[in-house]
Amino acid sequence: MSVGRISSVHDREVNRAHVLSCLDRGIPEAQILAVLGIGRTSLWRTRSAYLQGGVELAVFDVARSGRPAQYDTDAQARVTALACSSPPAGKQRWTIVELERAARLELVSRPADK
Secondary structure (H helix, E strand, C coil): CCHHHHHHHHHHHHHHHHHHHHHHCCCCHHHHHHHHCCCHHHHHHHHHHHHHHHHHHHHCCCCCCCCCCCCCHHHHHHHHHHHHCCCCCCCCCCCHHHHHHHHHHHHHHCCCCC
Protein backbone atom coordinates (compact mmCIF):
# COMPACT_ATOMS: atom_id res chain seq x y z
CA MET A 1 0.00 0.00 0.00
CA SER A 2 1.47 3.37 -0.99
CA VAL A 3 1.54 6.42 1.23
CA GLY A 4 -1.01 8.11 -1.04
CA ARG A 5 -3.37 5.21 -0.61
CA ILE A 6 -3.02 5.26 3.14
CA SER A 7 -3.77 8.96 3.21
CA SER A 8 -6.88 8.61 1.05
CA VAL A 9 -8.21 5.74 3.19
CA HIS A 10 -7.67 7.82 6.32
CA ASP A 11 -9.31 10.86 4.68
CA ARG A 12 -12.38 8.82 3.74
CA GLU A 13 -12.67 7.48 7.29
CA VAL A 14 -12.43 10.99 8.74
CA ASN A 15 -15.04 12.30 6.29
CA ARG A 16 -17.40 9.44 7.14
CA ALA A 17 -17.01 10.18 10.87
CA HIS A 18 -17.73 13.85 10.18
CA VAL A 19 -20.83 12.87 8.17
CA LEU A 20 -22.15 10.78 11.07
CA SER A 21 -21.42 13.55 13.55
CA CYS A 22 -23.18 16.15 11.39
CA LEU A 23 -26.21 13.94 10.81
CA ASP A 24 -26.43 13.25 14.53
CA ARG A 25 -26.45 17.00 15.23
CA GLY A 26 -29.22 17.56 12.67
CA ILE A 27 -27.13 19.55 10.19
CA PRO A 28 -28.88 19.70 6.79
CA GLU A 29 -27.52 17.39 4.09
CA ALA A 30 -26.83 20.26 1.69
CA GLN A 31 -24.61 21.95 4.26
CA ILE A 32 -22.74 18.70 5.01
CA LEU A 33 -22.11 18.15 1.30
CA ALA A 34 -20.85 21.70 0.79
CA VAL A 35 -18.59 21.84 3.84
CA LEU A 36 -17.05 18.38 3.48
CA GLY A 37 -16.87 18.52 -0.31
CA ILE A 38 -18.38 15.06 -0.76
CA GLY A 39 -21.09 13.79 -3.06
CA ARG A 40 -24.65 12.95 -2.13
CA THR A 41 -24.02 9.26 -2.78
CA SER A 42 -21.17 9.21 -0.27
CA LEU A 43 -23.42 10.72 2.38
CA TRP A 44 -26.23 8.28 1.61
CA ARG A 45 -23.92 5.27 1.71
CA THR A 46 -22.44 6.36 5.01
CA ARG A 47 -25.89 6.79 6.55
CA SER A 48 -27.08 3.46 5.15
CA ALA A 49 -24.02 1.61 6.43
CA TYR A 50 -24.52 3.16 9.87
CA LEU A 51 -28.17 2.07 9.96
CA GLN A 52 -27.21 -1.46 8.87
CA GLY A 53 -24.17 -2.06 11.06
CA GLY A 54 -23.32 0.87 13.29
CA VAL A 55 -20.28 3.10 13.43
CA GLU A 56 -17.70 0.43 12.53
CA LEU A 57 -19.44 -0.46 9.28
CA ALA A 58 -20.11 3.16 8.42
CA VAL A 59 -16.63 4.54 9.03
CA PHE A 60 -14.22 1.73 8.16
CA ASP A 61 -13.95 -0.12 4.87
CA VAL A 62 -14.94 -3.77 5.00
CA ALA A 63 -12.13 -6.15 4.10
CA ARG A 64 -12.59 -7.24 0.52
CA SER A 65 -11.88 -10.58 -0.97
CA GLY A 66 -9.42 -10.46 -3.75
CA ARG A 67 -6.04 -11.52 -4.81
CA PRO A 68 -4.02 -12.56 -1.74
CA ALA A 69 -0.77 -10.79 -0.96
CA GLN A 70 2.02 -12.08 -3.17
CA TYR A 71 4.77 -11.37 -0.65
CA ASP A 72 4.84 -11.71 3.11
CA THR A 73 5.57 -8.75 5.37
CA ASP A 74 9.22 -9.78 5.83
CA ALA A 75 9.83 -9.67 2.07
CA GLN A 76 8.04 -6.33 1.82
CA ALA A 77 10.19 -4.95 4.66
CA ARG A 78 13.41 -6.16 2.99
CA VAL A 79 12.51 -4.49 -0.32
CA THR A 80 11.49 -1.29 1.49
CA ALA A 81 14.81 -1.26 3.37
CA LEU A 82 16.65 -1.85 0.11
CA ALA A 83 14.78 1.00 -1.60
CA CYS A 84 15.65 3.32 1.31
CA SER A 85 19.34 2.40 1.11
CA SER A 86 21.90 4.10 -1.10
CA PRO A 87 21.32 3.43 -4.80
CA PRO A 88 23.81 1.36 -6.83
CA ALA A 89 27.12 2.98 -7.71
CA GLY A 90 26.77 5.56 -10.44
CA LYS A 91 23.01 5.99 -9.94
CA GLN A 92 21.12 8.82 -8.26
CA ARG A 93 18.14 6.68 -7.28
CA TRP A 94 16.80 3.16 -7.44
CA THR A 95 14.75 2.07 -10.44
CA ILE A 96 12.19 -0.72 -10.30
CA VAL A 97 14.42 -2.93 -12.47
CA GLU A 98 17.44 -2.35 -10.22
CA LEU A 99 15.39 -2.99 -7.07
CA GLU A 100 14.06 -6.22 -8.51
CA ARG A 101 17.54 -7.35 -9.52
CA ALA A 102 19.01 -6.52 -6.10
CA ALA A 103 16.12 -8.18 -4.26
CA ARG A 104 16.53 -11.36 -6.31
CA LEU A 105 20.29 -11.39 -5.63
CA GLU A 106 19.61 -10.94 -1.92
CA LEU A 107 17.13 -13.82 -1.98
CA VAL A 108 19.63 -16.14 -3.66
CA SER A 109 22.45 -15.16 -1.29
CA ARG A 110 20.30 -15.59 1.87
CA PRO A 111 20.77 -18.87 3.72
CA ALA A 112 17.67 -21.06 3.84
CA ASP A 113 15.54 -20.69 6.98
CA LYS A 114 15.95 -23.57 9.40
